[in-house]
Amino acid sequence: MMADTYVNGSAKIIKIGSRDSELAKLQSNIVIDQLRKHDVSSKFKFDLVTMKTIGDQILDKPLAKTGEKNLFTRELESALHEGTIDMIVHSLKDLTTSLEEYFEIGAVMKRESPNDAVVLRKSLTISTESDYKSLNDFPDGFRIGTSSLRRTAQLSRKYPNLLFSSIRGNLNTRLRKLDQGDLYDAIILAEAGLDRLGWKPRVSFVLDPKIDDSCLYAVGQGALAIEIRKDDENIASIIRCLNHRETVLRCLAERSFLRLLDGGCSTPIGVTSSIEEVLTENSIENSWKMSLTGRVLSLNGEQIIESRRDCNYLKHEITSKGHNITSSGDEIDHKTAKLEFELTGFHKLLIDDLNSLMEASLLGQSLADDLLAQGAKKLLDDCKETIRNEVLNGKMNPQQTQNTKHNKLKSENAT
Secondary structure (H helix, E strand, O other): OOOOOEEOOOEEEEEEEEEOOHHHHHHHHHHHHHHHHOOHHHOEEEEEEEEOOHHHHOOOOOHHHHOOOOOOOHHHHHHHHHOOOOEEEEEHHHOOOOOOOOEEEEEEOOOOOOOEEEEEOHHHHHHOOOOOOOHHHOOOOOEEEOOOHHHHHHHHHHOOOOEEEOOOOOHHHHHHHHHHOOOOOEEEEEHHHHHHOOOHHHEEEEEOOOOOOOOOEOOOOOOEEEEEEOOOHHHHHHHHHHOOHHHHHHHHHHHHHHHHHOOOOOOOEEEEEEEEEEOOOOOOOOEEEEEEEEEEEOOOOOOEEEEEEEEEEEOOEEEEOOEEEOOOOOHHHHHHHHHHHHHOOOOOOOOOOHHHHHHHHHHHHHHHHHHHHOOHHHHHHHHHHHHHHHHHOOOOOOOHHHHHHHHHHHHHHHO
8 A cells, every 4th residue: 555645636645665775875866866867756756764773773793693584674574564664765685685575576677787796995005006906915914894794705715815804884984994993904895885986996806706706796686676565556557667588597597596595684605696698699689698607615715615507598498407497387397487587576577478488487496406405405404504613603803704814814824
């Protein structure tokens, strides 16, 4: 039910929920601007309703070590359920893969860069501007802040000489901690967020999996999603124009993969995906290739399980490793795929291509099955158990790992 508020007795007000951070509010305004470009604003007015979430208020420890879920969405979803707001704008990577029964994803907008970016402390960019072009260039003991277990696990594996520790706060707060404090030489952030806030000039270099696969990105990173009440056809029809086909399919495959692994912010899981056109000889229409790579690691990065799945499709004829679907169809696989993409929150047909939606879902499912067969469940269970024990034992100090590793490096250098 839409809020019963009107302007001049005619135009309805649509209330958009957002976290109370500069980046979140900017992203909500991006959605509003896009709706205006589609002439939606001629019939509706938009009000931005902001609120602080639990995740915004926890600044003294890594979020993964709180033992909680929905840290950035709980208060917003309560307001959505109660009808005080009509939709929520999310960074898709912050949205849990299994939504509560009252909600669904009504739109996924065109993805910006899904990659992570490295930002150096200002004093270092002035004194050594040309020296650091990759993580390989950093000296032993270089201190890097990140809020992500995914980044820490992957990068600790390849760069054991570097020190990774937690940093909390919104993007501007983290940049201030980097420049004004003495805990970090660099921090790693999502490139899309930096770009949206106008901080692109601060990026020293980008961790692009196409060039260096040492750090795969988070599921859904770089994409904005709009969460609505389930079966709210009025709001769904208003925002449907915002959906971007390639982004919807890639993110559906990624979320299907993550959901089957039962992963989240407390588990080091990375992905990379792509869709590209494939030239086909002796065919009127070219085919398309969708690729998905997934990676699961232990918290310290010492153990890793990784695999990749590809699928090609042409019109209603689709071939995927482990699946063979045609217009006559494998009914069981189709049902499984449809159920799977519904479970990831994609209840609406966001694009007019059910076949491709199911294939994207099957691709994520196939990749997850592969990693599970290789032992990913035990690896993930061990990660969760370690975090649970740390929560129970009160070992929440984000600098604890860094200090231990720093002392070890100092001892080794002294000898």
